[in-house]
Amino acid sequence: MNDTPLLEVEDLKQHFPLKGGGLFGGTSGHVRAVDGVGFTVREGESLGLVGESGCGKSTTGQMIARLLEPTGGTVRYRGRDITHASRKQLAPIRSEIQMVFQDPYSSLNPRQTVGSIVSAPMEVNGVEPPGGRQARVQELLETVGLNPEHYNRFPHEFSGGQRQRIGIARALALSPKLIVADEPVSALDVSIQAQVVNLLRRLQREQGIAFLFIAHDLAIVRNFSHRVAVMYLGRIVEIADRDELYGNPHHPYTHALLSAVPEHDPRRLGQRERIRLTGDVPSPANPPSGCRFRTRCWKAQDVCASEEPPLQPIAEGHLTACHFPEARGDDGRLPSVVSIASASPAGSAGGS
Structure with missing residues (x-):
């Protein structure tokens, strides 16, 4: 796998206007669907993008494929800025960036x-x-x-x-170098999902295609992706190599997501702990100040409301946006300082 960035995304934003009522309408605000996302994808690499329903992951994929015009930020492909490129300017590279859609019924x-x-x-x-x-x-x-x-x-x-x-x-059809796969198996039967994922893995291995693999099923993302980025309410809160993120997550939200993955080993069922997050996901039209996860986080303090935590390195290649990052204990178990219940079959982070 080549370390040269094929795709570079910096501070990418998509703000949808909210139309006000009244006789003349007008814009009353904006839905910050994506609000400052940044990552890279190397040649031949698969980056998994996960998060709850409405976190902005599908919108991010559509902007990279240039199906949506970004509100702000930068998208570079092979070092070339394509953020606001015209149809004519995109023509030479359009064949290299393709998309696989979520719904195989409506996309054909x-x-x-x-x-x-x-x-x-x-x-x-x-x-x-x-x-x-x-x-x-x-x-x-x-x-x-x-x-x-x-x-x-x-x-x-x-x-x-x-x-x-x-x-x-x-x-x-056009021998792409990058495929944006937007929930490519979520609409399929579980028995078929593995077949499609195995097909994509074979194509990546044989043709050297890079993937932005958008999904909510954490088990599938783990099997397919080299690196994983976790999104929450329009922003990336953690990004790391697959084994590092699943084995040593640092952001509390990532801990909560991973605790919901079903345990298939019956010998470990009694050891599984599940974090139950309280409250609903805030509206992207009016996100919380500071850390956007603080309204559901058990570690939130005053600084979390006043200062937005930057996405900064915790270890080599492992970035986390948290003022009080977590870590697994020496025994590999999740922290016991939160409301925890026995794990139940809920191995996904939500819809797309």
Whole structure:
């Protein structure tokens, strides 16, 4: 894996205007869906982006794929600023950044055949592969585990898992260097999820594709990603290598998320502790002052309300935004200073 940053994101923001009532309307405020996110993705690397429903992870992915215009911040691809690049300026690199969407049902045009769907990126970009587009589409279908002879079938003739494979084939059509995978398996049956994740892992290994893997299932993220970034209310609160983050989390929110992952080893069931967070996630239209997690955090003090904690290094490659970072005890157990209950099957951080 190359250490050269393929993608660099700095202070990325997306503020959606809130329209006021009354005769003339107007803007009454903004929803800070993403409010200062920064990270890098190296060539051939997979960065997992996790967090609760509404934390802004999907919006972040859409801005990187340039499906949304950022409100602020910078997105650089191979050192080139593409934050506000025009369609013409994006043309040379558009083929290198592709997206796999969450819903395999709504992301495919039901009136088009599989052949038309997968070949669309080639048609839009004027790409004529050797042997023709049909041969290339059939090759891609075979690559993702589908029958090449299904070229003329329609999406409704396929299962959910097969439709997501069609979406992956479409994303591969232009040989991308970076794929933004937005909850690619959350709409699929559990029995199918592992198959799709294994497909993405094989493609990454064989073709050297970098992934921004957006998900709420922490177990899947652990199996797929090299590094993991945890988002809360529009900001990244912790980022580290996979093994470091799962084995030695420092942010209280990360502790809470990991405590909800089901324990599959029956010998450890009695040792599992679960942190129950009190209160609801604050509104991104009116986030708390200082640390945004403080309204649900058991370690919050006055400084947490007055000063926003910076995302700073705790160890090499491990960054945490917390005034009072946690650590696992010597026995590997979570701190016992909070309201803890027996773990129950809730191994996800929420929807997208």
